[in-house]
Amino acid sequence: MNNNKPKFKQIIDAAVKVIAQNGYHASQVSKIAKQAGVADGTIYLYFKNKEDILISLFQDKMGQFIEKIEEEILKHQGADEKLKALIGMHFKQLAEDHDLAIVTQLELRQSNKELRIKINEVLKRYLIVMDQIIKDGVDEGIFRSDLNPRLVRQMVFGTLDEIVTNWVMKDQKYELINQVDEIHTLIINGLKKV
Amino acid sequence: MNNNKPKFKQIIDAAVKVIAQNGYHASQVSKIAKQAGVADGTIYLYFKNKEDILISLFQDKMGQFIEKIEEEILKHQGADEKLKALIGMHFKQLAEDHDLAIVTQLELRQSNKELRIKINEVLKRYLIVMDQIIKDGVDEGIFRSDLNPRLVRQMVFGTLDEIVTNWVMKDQKYELINQVDEIHTLIINGLKKV
Amino acid sequence: MNNNKPKFKQIIDAAVKVIAQNGYHASQVSKIAKQAGVADGTIYLYFKNKEDILISLFQDKMGQFIEKIEEEILKHQGADEKLKALIGMHFKQLAEDHDLAIVTQLELRQSNKELRIKINEVLKRYLIVMDQIIKDGVDEGIFRSDLNPRLVRQMVFGTLDEIVTNWVMKDQKYELINQVDEIHTLIINGLKKV
Amino acid sequence: MNNNKPKFKQIIDAAVKVIAQNGYHASQVSKIAKQAGVADGTIYLYFKNKEDILISLFQDKMGQFIEKIEEEILKHQGADEKLKALIGMHFKQLAEDHDLAIVTQLELRQSNKELRIKINEVLKRYLIVMDQIIKDGVDEGIFRSDLNPRLVRQMVFGTLDEIVTNWVMKDQKYELINQVDEIHTLIINGLKKV
DNA sequence: TATGAATGAGGTTTCATTCAT
DNA sequence: GATGAATGAAACCTCATTCAT
Numbered sequence: 001m002n003n004n005k006p007k008f009k010q011i012i013d014a015a016v017k018v019i020a021q022n023g024y025h026a027s028q029v030s031k032i033a034k035q036a037g038v039a040d041g042t043i044y045l046y047f048k049n050k051e052d053i054l055i056s057l058f059q060d061k062m063g064q065f066i067e068k069i070e071e072e073i074l075k076h077q078g079a080d081e082k083l084k085a086l087i088g089m090h091f092k093q094l095a096e097d098h099d100l101a102i103v104t105q106l107e108l109r110q111s112n113k114e115l116r117i118k119i120n121e122v123l124k125r126y127l128i129v130m131d132q133i134i135k136d137g138v139d140e141g142i143f144r145s146d147l148n149p150r151l152v153r154q155m156v157f158g159t160l161d162e163i164v165t166n167w168v169m170k171d172q173k174y175e176l177i178n179q180v181d182e183i184h185t186l187i188i189n190g191l192k193k194v
Numbered sequence: 195m196n197n198n199k200p201k202f203k204q205i206i207d208a209a210v211k212v213i214a215q216n217g218y219h220a221s222q223v224s225k226i227a228k229q230a231g232v233a234d235g236t237i238y239l240y241f242k243n244k245e246d247i248l249i250s251l252f253q254d255k256m257g258q259f260i261e262k263i264e265e266e267i268l269k270h271q272g273a274d275e276k277l278k279a280l281i282g283m284h285f286k287q288l289a290e291d292h293d294l295a296i297v298t299q300l301e302l303r304q305s306n307k308e309l310r311i312k313i314n315e316v317l318k319r320y321l322i323v324m325d326q327i328i329k330d331g332v333d334e335g336i337f338r339s340d341l342n343p344r345l346v347r348q349m350v351f352g353t354l355d356e357i358v359t360n361w362v363m364k365d366q367k368y369e370l371i372n373q374v375d376e377i378h379t380l381i382i383n384g385l386k387k388v
Numbered sequence: 389m390n391n392n393k394p395k396f397k398q399i400i401d402a403a404v405k406v407i408a409q410n411g412y413h414a415s416q417v418s419k420i421a422k423q424a425g426v427a428d429g430t431i432y433l434y435f436k437n438k439e440d441i442l443i444s445l446f447q448d449k450m451g452q453f454i455e456k457i458e459e460e461i462l463k464h465q466g467a468d469e470k471l472k473a474l475i476g477m478h479f480k481q482l483a484e485d486h487d488l489a490i491v492t493q494l495e496l497r498q499s500n501k502e503l504r505i506k507i508n509e510v511l512k513r514y515l516i517v518m519d520q521i522i523k524d525g526v527d528e529g530i531f532r533s534d535l536n537p538r539l540v541r542q543m544v545f546g547t548l549d550e551i552v553t554n555w556v557m558k559d560q561k562y563e564l565i566n567q568v569d570e571i572h573t574l575i576i577n578g579l580k581k582v
Numbered sequence: 583m584n585n586n587k588p589k590f591k592q593i594i595d596a597a598v599k600v601i602a603q604n605g606y607h608a609s610q611v612s613k614i615a616k617q618a619g620v621a622d623g624t625i626y627l628y629f630k631n632k633e634d635i636l637i638s639l640f641q642d643k644m645g646q647f648i649e650k651i652e653e654e655i656l657k658h659q660g661a662d663e664k665l666k667a668l669i670g671m672h673f674k675q676l677a678e679d680h681d682l683a684i685v686t687q688l689e690l691r692q693s694n695k696e697l698r699i700k701i702n703e704v705l706k707r708y709l710i711v712m713d714q715i716i717k718d719g720v721d722e723g724i725f726r727s728d729l730n731p732r733l734v735r736q737m738v739f740g741t742l743d744e745i746v747t748n749w750v751m752k753d754q755k756y757e758l759i760n761q762v763d764e765i766h767t768l769i770i771n772g773l774k775k776v
Numbered sequence: 777t778a779t780g781a782a783t784g785a786g787g788t789t790t791c792a793t794t795c796a797t
Numbered sequence: 798g799a800t801g802a803a804t805g806a807a808a809c810c811t812c813a814t815t816c817a818t
Contacts, residue, residue, distance in 0.1 A: 575773060624780095
């Protein structure tokens, strides 16, 4: 029990742990409360209802996730390097927090459509980051100027997401981070032989 | 389970309709039974349990889905054309059956991890199709020979899946099929300016 | 357990017994189910929710209650005799079913405003019976012609109800039925010395 | 918030307002505390528990209610006039304080049997007032000497109570006070034509 | 006196599944 | 094979009350 941590964070962290260990549907509020070291009722002083825990969890964790990616990108020059940094940080963060990876890639997807719509809103910020990289690349003259930003975005996110999900489902038996260069190359150059 | 029986199909089609209309969590067995025009108990003469309906649904519909893609690919020559055919049929089939698109892209994902593992097994056949195209492309000398088939597969599937999911969530307001060429180009050529 | 009785009646009778014994707020659905000899879920095949049990209980029991009063009145001639018959049957029925008396006089009044509004609707039929007696009395020339039917009704019902409630709260230690004549005289003649 | 008023009264008045506005079951201690402008815990410095608030509320308000009736009766001569004064003041006070009328006629009745027994004790003083009027009337020779005081009391109280409750439930759409004479006549003379 | 964050017991309802007919 | 009435486990959330400050 970390009583220094404010209860809000304490409960969110407990939720991540409980959901990762027990799965979404077996994660009762009472289990989360126990893990957080608070009474069941205390949960409801900080969250409107159970769904609100999940939304807050996603907002909190994904907020940090995207923020770190944004910070990392600033350190790099050129759309090409920035894209590689994005992929690297995307993988690095999920590889470093297995519980979070399980929760975001597998468990939280079992939530209902309404929750998933809210989750998508959190992800919009990530899409903006991607859009900027694409725009930069076009401006730099290294990306084709006729790219459809939405499609590129969906390709990049879809690719990374599918790769991480497979990695999680295969119990994270290989190193995600090792694949950054290959994926970067795939996205930049496609399948074509030059 | 007797797959020849018309009731089997009848129940699966009812399930697709009910889930598409009501969402995964509001699709009780009794609702599916009613839509299928049978008694609740009858369901259990054809399916082991509720999960079995969903697995069977996925096997049945995705089986046909992949089959049609396989057939279409046979009509085309060269990995490049085959890939375009794959993308086209992937989109075409989901665009033609909105209920199925909703069920596979949104609703069925709310199922638990175990069910999704089984779903992944059904998809293996799709992955084999993709692998063959990749291998063909390499053999033809049009794809790079150092491609990692798993990663390519995940890129292609992740991309298509993300695009379709977004299309479904945006209430299918634009034409999926119009985007085939762009996506094909993206996958083949990447983002890079030539 | 009376398996001949249809479940609907069975559950209502169980509810009366459980509420009379345990009080309104300690009468959980599970307790009623147990007393009725059915599973908790079975309750919901016959009633929409817990409140619906109570409404149905009141409709069923009060329906019979009023019906018996109506029947008894038919056997008597003249508004004066009819009124006495009404008072007599009102008291007789509640005196004969102590559980029901406790439930209708004490426990059911703890229900919320909405339920009480529905209860009042059931009682409307009783009010019609009273109105008819009043009208008869006026027509016969034995009651004053300037009586306000609503007020008379409220006086009669308020009086009987208050008397029965006191009797129930005093654990029914005296005979309700013995007081019929006195009350009848009070209502007909008032307090005044002739 | 009136900080001059001692907290005890302040809390009781808050309770009346909150219960009248929200209904008995939606009147949580925290809501009453907020309305009273004190902390939740402060309530428990002045009241043993929630039930104690309600009992105190009833004692306080009904104490005043009965007191005013007693005072008014003193101004009148003869049992007949005194009874009319009692009815008048009973109606007048409730008509003048709608919140109190809602609370005493509708909301407080939803309390449990134990609370209502204590409420009845408060009302005993009212019954004594009625008993005295009845006795006076008999002594004056204007009421029948064979009246059963308990029954008369229950008739009078039951009648007034039923009339006020109906008036409150019908959203107080008509003037209660206008009916004093009719009711007085009903109680004194009964239904009979002279 | 006053505060208000924390507590934790308790109950209605849903729905997948069974089994007597 | 087909029925559908019956089962019963399981969990979210509220709110009166406490107590350290």
